[in-house]
Amino acid sequence: MSAFIVLGSQWGDEGKGKMTDYLAKDVDVVVRFQGGNNAGHTVRVGDKEYKLHIIPSGILYKDKVNVIGNGVVLDPEALFQEIDYLEKAGVDIQPDNLMISDRAQLIMPYHKILDGIKERSRGKKDIGTTGKGIGPCYTDKMERSGIRVCDLINQDVFKENLKENLKIKNDIITKVYGENALDFDSIYDQYIEYRKKLAPYVKDISVEVYNSIKSNKKVLFEGAQGTLLDIDYGTYPYVTSSSTIAGGVCIGAGIGPTLITGAIGVAKAYTTRVGKGPFPTELFDDTGGWIRKSGREYGVTTGRARRCGWLDLVILKTSSRVSGLTNFAITKIDTLGGLEKVKVCTGYKFNGKIIDYVPASLQDLAKCEPVYEEFDGWDKDIENAKTYDELPENAKIYLNKIEEFTNTKISIVSVGPGREQTINLNNM
């Protein structure tokens, strides 16, 4: 029995797409359990690069079942655009290799509009969201007014739900924010079209995933975003609106915690963040720019330049704790190659003491001063390393520090974007 989780351990974009694709070769089912098309997961196969936002990264194999769980917020427009994009690239998508939860919440046009309006109204305190309607959709879910996939499948229920929702949303859009109301008929017609196309993929995915695990199939759960974007354990309010940590799997795929067999945290060899919010080890100097250039740190979903900084082991330790990580996959170790010295943060100086956890209060976090340990760098050309032994000695010392500090085994080291640029240390 195997039910294994891949999670982001920092602020997203750690290489979860690459790791999921790599690990998916040996599994039967790949499941997205939270987030939506705010995610941008890159998978490189040979000389082809695929950018996935909502469809699980197992889709590039012919024989895997890919599941969009109930914890996901689903924008049907984005889904069908992605299906078109993949089909044009030669990837076949059918109800036997893609399943969508009947309980997933639908992102509606007003969610996207409200995402933009709310960001603008926050002014300088904007979160820097992806603008995909994620926050407003999860707000409706928790407020119990959301429209689920099964509610769209029942046309009468959908009509009623849309009427009720649109009345309230239009009041907010026009009366609170002074913007134009949305038209019922055009949204209704558009979603009834989606309904037809969506219906064949819709299943009770908790039943499907449970049965897969119980019949000894291997299931891989693909996280989106990362620990510090988690709604509870991230740098609130500069977070996304879902549970990005291991606990999110149980809720977002309808699976009990006793079935989970392990969790690998994906972490870059340095740190990046897109959007606003605190980032203790951020580099504002030439080294930050050097890392951005070397790692091509630009967002997959929004194209924004990613903020770059040193590796923060306090964050990795936090990730390991809150998700009970069994392993780490360290990516982009090649990106740092060529730097004479590299630093890692091993604690925050806070009120005269050294702490090794991320405080809840942003005001406290702002007072935290990173404590660094400096290491000698390694050579540029490590992207062809095939075994751990082939890695430069200084890179190994760096990796040892990560293991020792987080008390979590590193099982995979990634030295480039390709599938083959992956060093597997423990037969993962």
Ligand code: GDP
């Ligand atoms: P995700 O959101 O966690 O799936 O990560 P993204 O796809 O947003 O960003 C990771 C980027 O790094 C992508 O462009 C990947 O192709 C690339 N990548 C992944 N692993 C490595 C690696 O080990 N080395 C290098 N140079 N690039 C990598």
Ligand code: IMO
């Ligand atoms: P993957 O899965 C990096 C960030 C946004 C913003 C905050 C809230 O590719 O790692 P949202 O639109 O979710 O309400 O935005 O979260 N964010 C991500 N940053 N990678 C992601 O996904 C992200 N998804 C959301 O930039 O700061």
Ligand code: MG
């Ligand atoms: Mg990404």
